[in-house]
Amino acid sequence: xxxxxxxxxxxxxxxxxxxxxxxxxxxxxxxxxxxxxxxxxxxxxxxxxxxxxxxxxxxxxxxxxxxxxxxxxxxxxxxxxxxxxxxxxxxxxxxxxxxxxxxxxxxxxxxxxxxxxxxxxxxxxxxxxxxxxxxxxxxxxxxxxxxxxxxxxxxxxxxxxxxxxxxxxxxxxxxxxxxxxxxxxxxxxxxxxxxxxxxxxxxxxxxxxxxxxxxx
Numbered sequence: 001x002x003x004x005x006x007x008x009x010x011x012x013x014x015x016x017x018x019x020x021x022x023x024x025x026x027x028x029x030x031x032x033x034x035x036x037x038x039x040x041x042x043x044x045x046x047x048x049x050x051x052x053x054x055x056x057x058x059x060x061x062x063x064x065x066x067x068x069x070x071x072x073x074x075x076x077x078x079x080x081x082x083x084x085x086x087x088x089x090x091x092x093x094x095x096x097x098x099x100x101x102x103x104x105x106x107x108x109x110x111x112x113x114x115x116x117x118x119x120x121x122x123x124x125x126x127x128x129x130x131x132x133x134x135x136x137x138x139x140x141x142x143x144x145x146x147x148x149x150x151x152x153x154x155x156x157x158x159x160x161x162x163x164x165x166x167x168x169x170x171x172x173x174x175x176x177x178x179x180x181x182x183x184x185x186x187x188x189x190x191x192x193x194x195x196x197x198x199x200x201x202x203x204x205x206x207x208x209x210x211x212x213x214x215x216x
Contacts (some may be wrong), residue, residue: 011200012037020045020055020071033192059142066158068199073135073164081129092122135162159202
């Protein structure tokens with residue numbers, strides 16, 4: 001095992017991690033990934049019904065139990081929206097293949113324009129079914145509620161790892177701007193080492209901030 005892998009495993013070993021995500025397959029992969037590094041426990045909140053509220057509920061009850069919270073920035077408004085998004089995403093993927101074939105055949109601009117219009121319409125339909133700031137609002141609300149209960153003397157123990165499809169949207173960038181301390185975000189799909197490295201660095205920073213006396 002190389003030195004980078006050793007440092008990553010050491011940082012993650014014995015930690016408690018919470019995953020808030022709507023994608024079942026991604027949730028399973030993340031859970032297995034963290035468990036392979038010897039974390040103490042991985043708790044999962046798969047948000048598909050009232051997504052933002054579902055994640056907030058577990059944060060308010062158990063948020064301080066975790067060392068790291070891994071949260072998807074975008075979550076569907078409901079389980080029905082999630083299923084519809086999955087259907088639309090398959091249609092989107094198929095359409096991308098068709099566009100690639102048209103380009104290979106050097107199709108006319110009109111044909112490509114028609115396909116681009118279809119892609120734009122699909123994108124709008126998908127976006128309408130997603131709470132695009134769910135992760136941000138969830139963490140903000142949690143922090144506000146906990147601080148209020150503690151008379152303003154509370155600060156979160158857990159580091160935050162935010163998963164996002166992209167960072168090009170100005171409104172999302174503005175929402176993320178406040179998350180500068182003990183928070184990082186990575187784009188999906190991310191390689192396994194990117195997730196582990198980001199998580200390990202966050203936890204290492206937390207340990208150093210506490211003077212290196214944190215027990216795993």
